[in-house]
Amino acid sequence: MPALGTAAVPIDARILSSSRHDVMDLVRAGTFREDLYYRLNVMTLEVPPLRQRREDIPLLVASFLGQSRAATGKPVKDVSREAMRIVLQYDWPGNVRELENVIERAMVLCQSNQIKISDLPKEFRNNVYNSLHFEGIPEDAKLDETLAMIEKKMIERALKLTDNVQSQAADLLGIGKSGLNWKIKKFKLDIGSKT
Numbered sequence: 001m002p003a004l005g006t007a008a009v010p011i012d013a014r015i016l017s018s019s020r021h022d023v024m025d026l027v028r029a030g031t032f033r034e035d036l037y038y039r040l041n042v043m044t045l046e047v048p049p050l051r052q053r054r055e056d057i058p059l060l061v062a063s064f065l066g067q068s069r070a071a072t073g074k075p076v077k078d079v080s081r082e083a084m085r086i087v088l089q090y091d092w093p094g095n096v097r098e099l100e101n102v103i104e105r106a107m108v109l110c111q112s113n114q115i116k117i118s119d120l121p122k123e124f125r126n127n128v129y130n131s132l133h134f135e136g137i138p139e140d141a142k143l144d145e146t147l148a149m150i151e152k153k154m155i156e157r158a159l160k161l162t163d164n165v166q167s168q169a170a171d172l173l174g175i176g177k178s179g180l181n182w183k184i185k186k187f188k189l190d191i192g193s194k195t
Contacts, residue, residue: 020095023041024037049095050096051091051092054088054161055161057088057099058088060099060100061099064100065077065079068107072108074107075113076110076112076113076115077113078113078114079103079106080116080117081172081174082116082174083106083115083116083119084172085172085173085174087099088161088172089157103115105121106119107119148187152187155169155173155184155189156189158172158173164191166180166181166184166191
């Protein structure tokens with residue numbers, strides 16, 4: 001009988017690893033072992049950052065709410081329309097992990113059955129609001145023209161986020177579908193026929 005810990009034990013294992021860096025660039029730079037890279041690199045899946053796939057955010061939020069609800073027993077069912085709008089606008093430099101942490105934190109702070117803007121982290125809210133660049137607006141700009149420009153951009157973004165589904169874009173903007181239809185005509189936006 002071989003000594004304890006010296007016998008080879010056959011196993012069948014798969015290793016799943018991830019990196020936010022291009023590992024091949026690290027190999028070229030000499031900061032990641034080339035032999036290890038080729039041992040691990042059976043299949044590569046490239047997942048774009050969350051800011052490039054915002055359509056996944058509502059599904060992820062629902063999943064994280066369910067997990068937190070099961071863990072905490074709090075009766076939080078969803079996220080308010082206004083809070084979801086901010087969540088969708090945010091750039092998510094920390095990707096899915098950051099989103100999970102924000103939802104978990106909001107769930108802990110939430111005092112009702114719905115997460116509101118006030119439940120989101122202060123720095124998170126400020127970052128979203130600071131993304132409006134007032135420095136680029138001319139000093140002699142008229143208020144109505146500036147508001148129309150902002151309104152048009154918000155409608156274009158909502159339509160893009162919802163793949164031109166007008167009912168979803170209207171919900172995202174917090175307006176009625178007929179109001180959105182009127183604004184699409186007003187701004188002469190070219191969209192598909194999705195409703």
